[in-house]
Amino acid sequence: MQQPPPWEIATPSRHSRLPGVAMAGFRARGAAELGVVPFPAVTLAIDLGDEPLTVAGGGWPVRGSAVLGLGAGGLRGGGRDVRCLQVRLSPVVAHAVLEGFAAAGGPLVGWDAVWGREAARWEERLRAAASWEERFALVAAELAARRAEGRRVDPEVAYVWGELVRSHGAARVAGLAAEVGWSRKRLWSRFRAQLGIAPKRAARLVRFDHAAHRLAAGGHPAAVAAEAGYADQSHLHREVAEFARVTPSAVAREPWLSVDEAAWSLPGYLR
Template sequence: MSLRRPHPALRPYVEAVWASAAPGQSVAPREHVLPCTGMHLAIRLDGPLRLYRDAGDLRGETVADAVVAGARAGFYVKDTTQPSRSVGVILRPGATQALFGCDADELSSSHTPLDALWGPAAGRLHEALLDCDDESHQLELMQRALFARLRPARAMHPAIAQAMQGLGQREPVASLAQASGLSHRHLLARFRAATGLAPKAYARVLRFRHALRLLARGQPLADIAIDAGYSDQAHFNREFRELSGMTPQAYRRAPVRGEAHVAMVNFLQDAGTAPT
């Protein structure tokens, strides 16, 4: 994979741009993609994205070749039977107004086809990327497309950046609202507009992702529960199952790519869900 910092003018909105060759044959027909607080734009070059509601969904839904994935507080299930080359962008909070003309909460917990946001320009970018085999040139094409869509946008309120940092340090939302000088209602509205998630959901996902890192280190589940800020192991197990669609033990058994992409080798059994 080629990963690059964007042009300086894009950096307030874009964390990184990337291009990747098609991965090898997947070890499983599906993978669980776990919750994250970030947003990204991805363009697949060898076939559209196909998603499933859960392990019991045997039909799925084809979305698009180019999508914007919003922040989410739950997992989704992705088809991995057809590996694809792809080019993408990791977006920063507050980027959606500048690049797509909408708030982040309008895109949260969903995969929005890029042509619904950019119109015919999305198809032209897809065609240009298909005609190019050089990853470095693909990254340039992506950045040019971003520049073409970039519009002046209201700067993120400083209180939102402070709240994001405070939530990472497990500060209560009420305390953050009080320190921000905003009302609780206004803090929630501005936070959702910038990140796509309410502050409590954002903190919940941060805690879950911290638990994933502790799981990767092999710590006992009871220790992870305490270290990550859960009340006890039972609370941790419930939260993990709800956010990931599997148990912590199943996560440890499964092949994991990049912490958040979990190959479901026996997805019906691992998820504990009977087909419908």
């Protein structure tokens, strides 16, 4: 397997953890550049470095702290002497704590376009914090407060999302609609309105993520395709090309996937 880039990675202790939220601190000395592999979470990248972090692709670049939408792909991020606190939010949590994200438009926007002046105030507080653990605790407290006051996702929508994650995207959406007692049309409408993605595409995104990590772990594309439930290797190739805009072999070499085990090892946080 490809060796990970020289990232220093910090993760929170248990008391700073929240359901549906994962956090990690990253630092790299010198120049660093990474491809953003689509992921089934909304990502908040809080820039804490002396030189601005840049995320670009498919439009105008964002310099500084950014919000990346559910499954955002075709992006590249990087900078020099990067120091960044990354927060991954399940779409159920993101619906409550990032209420302005949908209005901001696009899969990539500046954090200030979502939280306004509060974003700059929070950057200052996090930069002034004495440790990563203090930063994690500050972010956890703010997210918990915003979630308590924010918009609610229907329990049925949250359940369907959780089942898609649990099954690695294999659960049948029509069957899940029947389980929660909704029509297919109602599930499609409520799921898309609240999570920002259609349930079938959400299932495909979750399955792609599972396959991408299996490829990064050294799995042969044909074996990964069979394990992940694709019709064949060509089907896997088409899905990878659509989501990541590269080939399966290129996804397997993406450095960012190699740090996932160290940074995002919490089981079930996406639910």
